[in-house]
Amino acid sequence: MGQIPLPVIYRLSYLFDILEKMEEDGIHNVSSAELGEFLGQSSHTIRKDIHYLGAAGTAGNKYVIDDIKRLISDQLGYRTAKRCCVVGLGRLGSALLEHPFGGGCNRFRVVAGFDTNVNRLETIRSSVELYPAYRIPEIVRRLEIDLALIAVPHDQAQEAADRCCEGGVRGLLNFTPMVLVPKNSGVCVRSIDITGELRILTALSYTRKADESEPYTKE
Amino acid sequence: MGQIPLPVIYRLSYLFDILEKMEEDGIHNVSSAELGEFLGQSSHTIRKDIHYLGAAGTAGNKYVIDDIKRLISDQLGYRTAKRCCVVGLGRLGSALLEHPFGGGCNRFRVVAGFDTNVNRLETIRSSVELYPAYRIPEIVRRLEIDLALIAVPHDQAQEAADRCCEGGVRGLLNFTPMVLVPKNSGVCVRSIDITGELRILTALSYTRKADESEPYTKE
DNA sequence: TAGATTGTTAATCGATTAACAATC
């Protein structure tokens, strides 16, 4: 089959979310045309995307939601819940600590928070266990943490990332405007650059008509 | 010249950030090759991107940073500082209220915060002026707010967006997992879906080698 | 069977990369 292209990965991961919501609403079957509407994509694209997962539907019949969900979770690694930590507990970090990732499904659980400032650790009220930053490698390893959310001041971002890599995380979600370079290869990085988004938004509203503003790829 | 393609807009808006930092460091000239390194892009791409702005450099000489910056700010709308508001003052919203957008440059200023819960407005300590949500259209219009950051619970997201549109914002930065449809056309939307990013990160670390994890488009 | 809808190949489109001429 070969490797799944990046834009397809993006759409499939979003599709998974949509299918999950549909199943909660008691819907069991869905056509490529219907899914296309949700993603703002043509039915062709949806069929092709799903086709990358291997034959998933039967001609003439709508897709069985449960089948597609299983295929996606098998191939994109969504079978098991992922364990996360938040590094840097300023305003943004503390907010992330309690953030309801993915609603009730609990697919992403925050199991630890880290900060260099020990006073801060004592001040914050949270159900999540908190630790001083120097213990990152040890705790990440012990708790088998998969993903780290980096919310430290930007000049500490790379170091925080390095510590997480030492502990063996699989991915970094970077909230600073820095470009993070993973210490050991095999670690993926995604960045959420809020100021960058404001910049893009400004440029779009300045150069574009509204309906083109958010093509599905994000980023 | 025609319209600037979306991927080019993304890169140019990021380039602007890089150029700004370089100028702060006292650098005045830079080559397409050097810029390419920063963006993880080839020098060809950079030259082509800059070329969309109209002739900007002179053959044989490196680009003059100040010239490129001016061209970008003129054509992407970065000349004037943008006024922002935060709608929804839960943990994430309160954090955004004080967020240092773009460091010292002050290109994005948060000038108002809104929440439906009046008790909450009284509890939050902030230098930003806070208002009850029903006043959104009035205040947005009065303070000439350009951009709104939507950080309300997801079932209130569309309504919050509608109120902001009524007031005349030009863009919405959506922090909820909902797809927001702008009430009046001409309003652009960008979404930051944190759970979605965790999902993508999981998929990438499951299917990809590290260095492919973050192509520049974000998207 | 007829209608609906997927699977899958082919055509189109657009962006990236390469190449090199222009010129400071």
Add this chain to the structure above:
DNA sequence: TAGATTGTTAATCGATTAACAATC
């Protein structure tokens, strides 16, 4: 002048869209 580097056209690559055969 020679070296460096941009401007700009051409070639490549990949993703999206279209089309339709397959089949339930």
